[in-house]
Amino acid sequence: MKGSLLYEGKAKKVYYVDGKPEQLILSYKNDATAFNGKKKDQFAGKGRLNNLITARIFEHLHQQHIPSHFLKALNDTEQIVQKTTIVPLEVVVRNIAAGSLTRRLAIPEKTVLNPPLIELFYKNDELDDPLINDDHAKRLADVTEHDLDHIKILALKINEILKRLFRQADLELVDFKMEFGRLADGTIVLADEISPDTCRLWDVTTGEKMDKDVFREDIGDLIETYETILQRLEENKCVK
Numbered sequence: 001m002k003g004s005l006l007y008e009g010k011a012k013k014v015y016y017v018d019g020k021p022e023q024l025i026l027s028y029k030n031d032a033t034a035f036n037g038k039k040k041d042q043f044a045g046k047g048r049l050n051n052l053i054t055a056r057i058f059e060h061l062h063q064q065h066i067p068s069h070f071l072k073a074l075n076d077t078e079q080i081v082q083k084t085t086i087v088p089l090e091v092v093v094r095n096i097a098a099g100s101l102t103r104r105l106a107i108p109e110k111t112v113l114n115p116p117l118i119e120l121f122y123k124n125d126e127l128d129d130p131l132i133n134d135d136h137a138k139r140l141a142d143v144t145e146h147d148l149d150h151i152k153i154l155a156l157k158i159n160e161i162l163k164r165l166f167r168q169a170d171l172e173l174v175d176f177k178m179e180f181g182r183l184a185d186g187t188i189v190l191a192d193e194i195s196p197d198t199c200r201l202w203d204v205t206t207g208e209k210m211d212k213d214v215f216r217e218d219i220g221d222l223i224e225t226y227e228t229i230l231q232r233l234e235e236n237k238c239v240k
Contacts, residue, residue, distance in 0.1 A: 001025070003015055006024065022082060026080075028078070032212070039215075046223060053077055055062070056233055058161070060165055064161050066190060067189040068190035085181055099175065120133070121138065167204070169236050171201045172202045177199075199211055211225070
């Protein structure tokens with residue numbers, strides 16, 4: 001089934017599917033990167049965890065009628081998806097102030113953001129994925145105002161679903177990053193992954209960081225943290 005390698009990124013390898021040009025295989029790597037690739041390491045088992053967590057989350061989103069590229073998990077480290085043309089935007093939804101937001105705007109950490117804040121970043125490694133506005137996005141990412149409205153409405157809907165999902169697993173969804181892609185007919189759908197690599201999660205009871213911040217800040221065991229998230233999702237039957 002797996003064809004030739006199409007692309008290798010920081011976290012995944014992307015393969016063609018033999019005989020099915022409209023599908024791709026995502027193979028999750030054990031690499032961990034932070035600060036736009038400036039900090040790097042490898043952790044045995046990380047690819048498995050990100051693949052399984054992402055698969056369960058996308059399955060849940062499918063049940064909630066969220067359109068995405070996800071089709072099914074193939075094995076512990078791979079999943080099959082519909083081929084999309086990625087919109088070169090990172091869409092970040094923030095529920096609580098943390099990370100770069102607190103540094104850029106001096107908003108105190110843990111400030112609840114109601115309504116949630118949406119930020120757009122231009123996907124360009126050479127420029128370190130700069131923060132942009134809607135007019136920049138329309139010029140750089142080949143999107144219309146209607147496209148942006150659609151993406152933002154979908155992002156907020158996904159946010160509400162994931163807040164409930166993670167809360168059932170005793171996790172607070174502080175913020176998270178999404179990417180979107182266009183199917184062959186031009187429809188924009190959720191793409192890429194949703195995992196502890198792309199979410200900022202805090203334990204509801206202790207406030208402990210339960211995401212890639214444990215790697216960024218050298219404050220914990222990344223694999224143990226990701227295993228805990230997967231176990232909580234499964235044990236609480238959050239994702240069927």
